[in-house]
Amino acid sequence: MAICNHCGNGLEENAAFCPVCGAATSGQPPCEEVDAQQRPIQPVYMPVVQQPKTNGLAIAGFVCSIVGWFCCGITSIIGVILSIVALSQIKNRQEGGKGLAIAGIVIGGIVMVSVPLGVLSAFLPVLLS
Known part of the structure; x- marks a missing residue:
């Protein structure tokens, strides 16, 4: 051969x-x-790519925003604040979790608007009569 x-x-x-x-x-x-x-026999070496660490405040803000739906919007305010701080940290520290932070802001904002509207619509017939 x-x-x-x-x-x-x-x-x-x-x-x-x-x-x-x-x-x-x-x-x-x-x-x-x-x-x-x-x-x-020549060994084959594969490069190891490190993924960036996910920001802890982004995770906490996302979770607080979702839990805010079940707690009448109280924790969604905390979730929005944590998510905004997380976005700043992610940009400065080159960390992961940008999507979680953005989702925490969006979900928290939706909950903060929809919960008071839901409560108002529930009591509106009583207030008008």
Whole structure:
């Protein structure tokens, strides 16, 4: 079995190019016959990509905004404040959690508007009569 001088891949007989690396085999010294067990094995290293840490205030603001729906909007105010502070920290510290912070602001704002409107609409017939 012929071996490519460039990448060490096995070649077919009379191959003009290596099918793996594309190196030309013509014009090079003839490939030596090597047993598959004699070929050195090259390890493959994969780079490790670190994901940015999620900001804790973004998580807390998101959770407080959602819980505000069940607590008549009280914790949604805290959630909006925490989420705004988290957005500032995320920008300065290059942390993750920007989506959570934005969602905390939006959900908290919706809850802060909808809960008083719901209470007002529930008592409006009583107030008008």
